[in-house]
């Protein structure tokens with residue numbers, strides 16, 4: 001019987017395409033399809049987030065800048081899957097769409113790159129220029145080193161590495177997951193330890209979004225889901241959900257599974273890093289909804305600890 005092609009919508013950045021090709025191979029295997037390009041064609045699309053290179057994404061209006069166009073293709077039936085870095089996916093999805101699978105997580109840690117390798121924050125010279133477009137990384141770096149000069153640095157991995165080499169910045173952060181997926185030599189450099197810098201919620205996780213009720217896509221997603229990665233992502237995204245889906249607040253979270261328990265640590269910070277609110281929690285491993293509940297619980301505790309100061313940051317008035 002002929003297999004009706006099921007297109008995969010993706011951004012066209014080198015990292016997004018690498019992730020889409022990985023998903024394509026996994027889906028083809030799960031579906032028993034030898035011709036993966038015919039069965040799961042890749043539909044490359046540019047998103048608003050890709051077109052904005054000169055200002056912080058925050059200033060561009062926040063939510064869903066890397067996901068919206070792909071979701072429109074899903075809802076229109078032009079694509080059956082949309083593949084995303086879960087770090088870029090807002091906690092609330094448009095009606096009618098669902099994240100049906102999380103693939104096996106890559107290393108969630110950040111790498112602090114300097115001209116001749118990688119470093120720890122404590123190693124940077126006094127007043128070093130740190131380039132980043134991430135409000136989380138900015139806040140965490142300033143929390144550890146308030147002498148650093150943080151400047152906006154956007155663009156794909158090559159653009160950022162180029163600006164490091166040319167001396168425009170002394171240091172920048174990259175997710176190790178991206179470096180590894182791109183097969184970059186920098187992936188071998190020592191990352192920051194989780195204890196030194198808590199990653200973004202769901203960093204290193206790739207998710208597959210589909211139309212709710214698309215049974216054929218649902219069945220394939222159920223077959224390819226990596227359960228432990230999905231549980232960790234659900235817990236970490238639960239923190240975001242309880243605190244702020246709007247991307248205005250520096251938030252970090254990391255969950256691990258071990259011995260039948262899920263352990264979660266999370267923090268929210270002021271943008272200047274001078275205030276940090278942390279909490280942690282653990283629970284027996286249950287379903288995805290239990291993991292999300294643990295995350296929301298930890299997020300709520302952080303919200304309470306942060307009081308009026310954190311409320312102002314979340315509201316965008318602080």
Ligand SMILES: NCc1[nH]cc(CCC(=O)O)c1CC(=O)O
Nearest residue numbers: 085087174175177178203204205
């Ligand atoms: N915000 C961009 C983005 N979204 C996901 C990744 C890396 C891959 C991942 O975290 O899964 C990156 C680049 C980076 O932060 O260095």
